Amino acid sequence: MKSQSMNRREFLRLAGIAAAAAGLAACGAAPSPTAAPAVAATTAPKATEAPKATEAPKATEAPKPTEAPKPTAAPVASNKVLNLNFPAFYGDPGAGSDPGCSGGANTVFMNQLMFSTLVYFDDKMVPQPDCAESWSVSADSTVWTFKLRKDLKWTDGTPITAKDFEWTIKRNSSPEACSGAAGIVYMIDVIKGVSDYVNKKTTTPDGIGVKAVDDYTLEFTLTESAGYFIQMVQYNTYAPIPRKAVEEFGKDTKWTRPEHVLSNGPFKLTEWVQDQQMTMVANTNWYGYGGKPAPTDKVVIKMIKNEATAIAAYETGELDVIEVPSGELARVTTDAKLKDQVHPFNELLTQYMIIPIGSKPFDDVRVRQALAMAIDRDTLSKSVLQGAVSPAYQMLVPTMLGYDAQLNPELHYNPEKAKQLLADAGFPGGKGFPMFYINSNATDQYQTMFEAIQAMFKDVLGIDMQLALMDAGARGKWRDEKPFKLHLWRERWGMDFPDSHNTMNFMVQARQKSKATNETHPEFEYKNTKFTDLVAQAAKEVDATKRHELYKQADRILTYEDPAIIPVYYALSNLLIKPRVSGYWLSGMGINYRNVTVTG
Amino acid sequence: MWQYITRRILQSLFTLWMLSVITFGIAKVTPGSPLGLDDPELAVKMTPEMRQSLITAYDLDKPIPWQYGKWLFNALQGELGLSLSLRNEHVQDIIARNWPVSAQLGLSAGVLSIGLGIFIGVLAAVKRNTIIDYASMFISVVGTAVPNFVLAIGMILLFAVTLHWLPVTGWGTLDRAIMPIFVLMLGPLAGIARYARASVLEVIKQDYVRTAYAKGLTQRVIIVRHVLKNALIPVITISGPMLAGLLTGSFFVETMFTVPGIGNAFVSSINTRDYPMIMAQTMLFGSLIVFLNLAADILYGIADPRIRFN
């Protein structure tokens, strides 16, 4: 899920899963994959340049999490400190910050600062060489070969080779490793053998399709052709993990704590004061600096949850970058001083409602279409949510394959047609239509949105939707209550990697019987095999034009022809960034700090 | 008297035990579950084994009385369990880390509000119907009527954003403590000032005070020697529960000023159905209330010899 717009409660859910799994790995005395090859670093190249002592800012000794929080970090001599805010860091140092366990917004956020993966995305979301210098793919798109850089090093200066990557993939695929939860979803069913190993059909990771051909050549064998694999390998679960640290401190996931962690990205973690702040300093061993002084010495990540406080802290200069809360957008964009510091960008995030298609009257396609047409998304976006979002008429987001502004012209606000459809379905003027709920988290933005939609449904269709806003922790139980309370379910999907497969595959999995609980909500089950087939076909298709068409067809089924969901909006993110910060870039994947420069 | 104190302590322990039973019961029947087990959208990312082992690891499949027994047994030995949301951390460690911050904040606010409140209240009573009285009562009314968050945001805008005198975030230095202490202090201060004022006014009317005036003692001597001692007894009794409330941390003040205290953790723990945290905090706060009240009662008895402990 995306980090930027994740609200706190929702985040807690996600972090909960990743961290829960991590905690378990600790409980279950997880054996590391037995047959994983040793990291023999004998052939490692000589470090071209010894790190200069002067460059490395001394890492302050990280306090143990049990200690009382100390006053905020001691003043540093350097002014090249970037002050960020990530409100949702609610998790202990360790669990949840393991890139192999990725999935929580906090993990994604901090791992992008700490780790380098095979590729990174530029501002157009095009994969660029990161740890991999180059790559090639077999004609059928099932075997991917990456040539690694020869100057990759951990933060302690020891070299990184293809074997580290191979070990990482196997370790992350282990059913006992934390990745059993969230991150595994981007390896399972994709890389050969991962599924069998996770599901304990095989006991060793030998059958997994990843191999260090030599120290600098990494080869993946996939289950089927997957053109999107190059986008997928940017995900955190593909970041190399330091075997040394994991084996020594893996128990209780202590290896990710500041005192033990080794990483390979632009910054290294040196301090994490629980629920207060985390400090990272420039990793002088990162190849990207090329031995030159880092343009930013230090990143301080504060964890301010209150939006009003965060924006005040930005105005006093205590923070360099913040996300503008939607309520403040109107003020900020007209403020003489602040308006030039606002940087909007499209997130790859769709907000939608899931329809209980298994229940009357929502089994009727006309009812579902009527609901979708009764929402005036332009008004919702511009007036109610103050331009913090843009209207969505399909699931896939702009710039992705399968997005077409003209895909579902019928879904645009059309009160007459909506009334007509509802009347045709047997509810003229909403008469006889049962009351139903919208189940959503209780946040300001959702409340605002659903109060508006509630009014639109009432005005246009004459039907009653009640708000069931609650804690994330209570939503699932509420949904499970018998007898079934007729309700729409609010959900959002932020893409983890920029390919439509990410979204559509999720729609297939989530709309089917739940794998985890082995129980199903028949009310929400989507049995459209045409949709499923199209998505499967598109995944295998290598030709972009053909994939585009396939995803368009699939999306039209999902949102118009036989709708399972009602798309509502695409999230926009508005960041306030101080002029002293440069070198970052914004894309659908969020803000990228790898070359960030701060001036005093 | 010792007999009385012993009996009260035993009663208090019984009360706390009942408190734990009720809280455990309510927490367990509350809909929702920790660990993200029930979210169908997220469940997609969890394997059945993973889900089952989470349930087993946290005893969520055992009967509630069994779970309670285990909790009590461990709690009595100081083991409050692993937090469900801050995984891999023992609840007692979280409390040991975060509660002192809340206590520090609460104690500062408490001491200041009692001290200043009494001062303002007594001054207002002595200078009754003068500008001083009206001014102090105005403070008291404002303190009662202005919501915390208006005060907090107002102070941030004025002292941090506009004047740049104080930082907005962080904790641990005096300049960072000023705003949270002030916001936390004002309400209780208002209450104590009003209470002290009323109490002093009542005592001043008493015969022995009139006698003292008749004897020609100066007002200063009368107030300090005769009035304050008697007038402040009722103030003690409301200070106990008030202090208990302050020491438990304030969700709002802590999130607003990014104070790493425990008040924040309570609301989070309810949202995430973090049973061990809910239990630990309720018990901690319950103990504070019970024992601070007990202390107030005993102090009350010592201060007012008319009271017999029976």
Added chain:
Amino acid sequence: MSEARTEKQSKTAQDAAHLSRPPDNPWIKAFRRLLRNRAAAAGLIIILLFLLIGILADVISPYDPIKVDFAAVRQAPTLQHLMGTDKQGRDILSRIIYGTRLSMSIGFLSQIMAVTIGTILGSVAGYYGGKADTLIMRITDVFYAFPSLLFIIILMAAFGRGFVNLLVAITFSAWVGSARLVRGQVLQLKELPFVESARALGASDAHIILRHMLPNVLSTLMIAISFGIPGAILAESGLSFLGIGLVPPTPSWGIMLNDGFAVLRAVPHVVLFPALVIAIIMIAFLFLGDGLRDALDPRG
């Protein structure tokens, strides 16, 4: 509270007991005393005014409080909308008027319910003593030990949001005070001559409690209620502000505070008016409570 403290309260009770004897109605005297206190009189008038606003909400409200108008969101006060509009273009004045009805209902109903429960339990405990007393007092202790706001939060999490649930949760956390108060007074009154003579004349327990004791407790309870109501109103606003009280789009002051807080700096009027109204009602109850305390205390 404790045995120690109830002794102090009993003094007032004794005085109140004597008061109820003379033929000149003490309530009327007290009421006159109350009205002579200008602050208390003002408080009373404001509260009555708010009660009236709550009762007549349908009549005086210029707009439907939940009627949205997307063409007029977040408008500053104008002649059409005296307090402006909120994020859905709803009229803030109308929402405050309906919110008055809600807040007053929650304030009065929860306190009346709490006081009823507290009085029944307190008088039974105080009058009969023994095992009933021990049992009730131990239960009271437990509820007293609950951090009250947190108790309400836990209950709301368990029950779910909504008016009735909120009312029950606030009541649950509020009855303890009056139970202790009533018990303390009944304990004292029990020993007084007029109660003993009533008993000697063969009056039933219920008769004694209802006719002889409760009237004497009433003044103390009234003071308790006058301080309890604003507490309940604040609890509602606080919980709805945190998003665990009433369900939007209900026009509640707490929900309005929550709505307004997000846009506090962009459009301050959205939060200003509900905050102001809450402040006014708090002050009114404060003055009334103080005034009642003085008026009902015969030494005043």
